[in-house]
Amino acid sequence: xxxxxxxxxxxxxxxxxxxxxxxxxxxxxxxxxxxxxxxxxxxxxxxxxxxxxxxxxxxxxxxxxxxxxxxxxxxxxxxxxxxxxxxxxxxxxxxxxxxxxxxxxxxxxxxxxxxxxxxxxxxxxxxxxxxxxxxxxxxxxxxxxxxxxxxxxxxxxxxxxxxxxxxxxxxxxxxxxxxxxxxxxxxx
Numbered sequence: 001x002x003x004x005x006x007x008x009x010x011x012x013x014x015x016x017x018x019x020x021x022x023x024x025x026x027x028x029x030x031x032x033x034x035x036x037x038x039x040x041x042x043x044x045x046x047x048x049x050x051x052x053x054x055x056x057x058x059x060x061x062x063x064x065x066x067x068x069x070x071x072x073x074x075x076x077x078x079x080x081x082x083x084x085x086x087x088x089x090x091x092x093x094x095x096x097x098x099x100x101x102x103x104x105x106x107x108x109x110x111x112x113x114x115x116x117x118x119x120x121x122x123x124x125x126x127x128x129x130x131x132x133x134x135x136x137x138x139x140x141x142x143x144x145x146x147x148x149x150x151x152x153x154x155x156x157x158x159x160x161x162x163x164x165x166x167x168x169x170x171x172x173x174x175x176x177x178x179x180x181x182x183x184x185x186x187x188x
Contacts, residue, residue: 029043036061112185117138119145148170
């Protein structure tokens with residue numbers, strides 16, 4: 001606000017909110033555009049953080065999505081959360097040395113969980129398939145681990161990253177003492 005006129009809402013906030021709410025509602029671009037009475041190309045442009053949406057367009061989209069207008073224009077809330085090493089809710093496997101500490105549960109509208117995992121050599125952690133569409137991401141911070149879908153495992157060391165389907169049987173096996181990695185479970 002340098003000349004006395006309010007600055008425009010950042011389009012990336014609106015784009016992210018539209019994608020989030022449309023996905024949550026299970027609507028296609030075409031269906032949401034039809035319900036809101038706007039062109040599909042306009043909605044596509046808005047979801048790509050382009051265009052110059054009017055209040056009326058955003059209001060029609062909010063109504064079509066069944067959300068308050070503020071859900072589409074509210075800035076992302078700043079969030080800082082610190083979980084110290086060794087703290088946080090922990091779950092242990094009965095079948096291996098696998099210990100996972102939940103770092104971030106999936107908030108409403110998002111579908112992912114983040115865990116800090118400690119795993120010792122000696123027993124593999126076999127995991128049953130998760131819900132359809134699940135993708136797991138791991139980043140190794142210490143040690144070495146073999147991980148991935150059964151029959152497609154890869155050996156990873158500190159600093160390595162891997163993504164793979166989590167909706168099929170998969171496993172983790174520590175190859176060195178003190179193996180640690182971050183596991184992000186993304187549910188589509």
